[in-house]
Amino acid sequence: MTAQLHDASSIPLDKIDVSDPQLYQDDTYYPYFERLRREDPVHWCPESRYGPYWAVTKYKDIMHIEVNHGIYSSDAGTGGIQIEDQPKDMVRPSFIRMDPPRHDEQRKVVSPIVAPQNLSNMEATIRERTGLVLDGLPCNETFDWVERVSIELTTMMLATLFDFPWEERRKLTYWSDVAIANVNAPEAPVHSEQERFDELKKMAETMAALFNERAQGPPKFDLLSMLAHGEATREMPLLEFIGNLTLLIVGGNDTTRNSMTGGLLALSQFPEQYRKLRDDPALVASLVPEIIRYVTPVIHMRRTAREDTELGGREIRKGDKVVMWYVSGNRDPDAVEDPDSFIIDRPRPRQHLSFGFGIHRCVGNRLAELQLRILWEEILNRYPVIEVVGQAKRTYSNFIHGFRSMPVRIPMH
């Protein structure tokens, strides 16, 4: 029997399993974490479809794991970063699934693309595209915000980062969806690990052609060229090539896509905050990190203990699967005041776990913030209000906190 069939307050503690993807599609996970944070913050779940695991639910315990990467490994070989293991013969390493020193070497190949100078170079392009997409939206008509805005904008960004053929850019979105799909979900683009792997191999073929082209040419400032010329990345085995490209594609669009949707949903659920924003558009600066906290685009990250250790008074054994539930840490009242409220003018809005912390902290964090800031500045320049007019459909996943669609309407003004 799965957890969501029980009442979160009466289910025996050892039966609480927060890994069920249904909890996130239905948006019903909150009371389980609320109870765990209060009664059993470092929680041992002895049985789940992914095997036994520790659920870590408090902000400070998650932070402790993040900075102790020597004990808590991300390495693909020891288990990687998701509660669900990749099948043994399909393990796709990437720098997010590596420990130092290889992690450090590969990350440094791509990180200059999101350095402050380059972000400021990209700002005008992002603003122009955002304006065009918003100007093309219909008024007084229901349309899907995910399709018309969130996917469109983040796919354009990704095509630019890779210098990917513009007309074929929706392939990037498709590969991103393939990479994160839960193969058990009826609406998933792939329905088995083998099918996923085959599709990702097709991605690798397309990307390898571009990669080889870039390797022949002089170094340019796009991700494929950087990988092709980087000492730590120019000769990657196929699985690692797939792994790193998947990482950059998913990291480079999916999380921002879902923040673009979740942010509008949050404002519609807290109309007094939306009013406050309209009255003072300068609040976009603190709105953006609050959206990222409130949405928490990555539900969890997993580590594996390299040695026996202790966490929040519990004994962790070497080899244990340790899962950091960011959705819970970001709603921890000991770290964030009134955490279930969406408040666009919090004093320290960037103190949230959504980007992770420590050496694996999201490399694109400031680019994500930049895209969201421009989106909201340009929305406020055009439309006083955008109404969410129906149920948002969420993704069946315990890893990526996604939206598949959200019907909205812009009243004629």
Added chain:
Amino acid sequence: MPKVTYIEYDGTEHPVEVPLGLSVMRGAVGNNVPGIDADCGGECACATCHVYVDPAWLDKTGTPVPGSQEASMLSFAAEAEFNSRLSCQIAMRQELDGLVVRMPQGQH
């Protein structure tokens, strides 16, 4: 009270009194000095309180211990230099009275 001068990327100077024992990061954040984000709140878990210590002060502040968490986080900061520090890791002492630190173009 000892004083720290924070210099923004555009050259704007912010002289601030920072109580002994408080970190240079806290001195900036507590006085609304722009240019230091400190996303992790002083846990040495990000690199968004990155500053360049004026070379004349480097003897007194010291540089990160190789292999330390600070050195590791700084190695991922954009445009790290020989005089880069995470300001959350510099605790205010009397001998740092007059310290000058400069901010990078952006924190990330």
